[in-house]
Amino acid sequence: MLKIGCHLSISKGLLNASKETVSINGNTFQFFSRNPQGFKQKEFDEKDYQEFLKYNQENNLFPPLCHAPYTLNCCSKDERVRELAKMILEADLKRMSSYGYFMYNMHPGAHVGQGVDEGIELIANTLNDVVKPDYNGLILLELMAGKGSDIGRSFQEIRAILDKLILKDKFGVCLDTCHVFAAGYDIVNDLDGVLIEFDKIIGLDKLKALHLNDSKMPFKSFKDRHAPLGQGYIGLDTFIKIINHKALKKLPMYLETPHETLLGYKEEIAFLKENYLE
Ligand code: FE
Ligand code: FE
Ligand code: ZN
DSSP, X not given: OOOEEEBOOOTTOHHHHHHXXXXXXXXXXXXXXXXXXXXXXXXOOHHHHHHHHHHHHHTTOOOOEEEOOTTOOTTOSSHHHHHHHHHHHHHHHHHHHHHSSOEEEEOOEEOTTSOHHXXXXXXXXXXXXXXXXXXXXXXXXXXXXXXXXXXXXXXXXHHHHHHHOSSGXXXXXXXXXXXXXXXXXXXXXXXXXXXXXXXXXXXXXXXXEEEEOEEXXXXXXXXXXEEOTTSSSSOHHHHHHHHHOTTTTTSOEEEOOOOSSHHHHHHHHHXXXXXXXX
């Protein structure tokens, strides 16, 4: 079964997001742990959470994926920014633990000047400080498009972070189709080759989720601009190949495509389901 959904707001609660997911024929969704541009987080609502669990079970939904705020930067040059990132991560992972088992996706960070190696070291240090053996979730590092000084723009950079982590089993990787394409991995002409390389460098067993986005910007543009499926440089044929690839077809997939209303996601989900081979 295709595990598919889209990014949704949980400002009206988790239950509401699950209901929206069902309304667009999805079976999972992604949400921000807190305001993506800031750090504000809603109070934990036990009643909403219990109703959400019950609803998900009745409707056969898969657990959602939680996304960290964009402003979180574990490898800033500024120690105060790093300390803040650590506090946010600690609080988010605690929240994730109270949710039970959710995967938590994060952008590795931007080194803003002090260099990639130092950045990788700082990211790993922060994660090693924050992630404890009793944490019952899985943290995903997202592959990035390579804009500015973002870390995680190549399989090698992700590998370098993973190598420095102590509790390796608590970490996985999220592959964003727009990001890897913009970063110079040719999923359009050589999906197999890209996945073979991923396997060699990171290991396909580490791949735990996909973000399905077309790209407004061309191959190797190093720009992170999502487009609706079929309205960018990746194209619908490649998405059909991606959802049916034997190394990918069982993974949960999340649309982060720009749409004004849920209808856009509903249409994309319908298209993907029509073209998915069980
Ligand atoms: Fe992301
Ligand atoms: Fe993404
Ligand atoms: Zn993006």
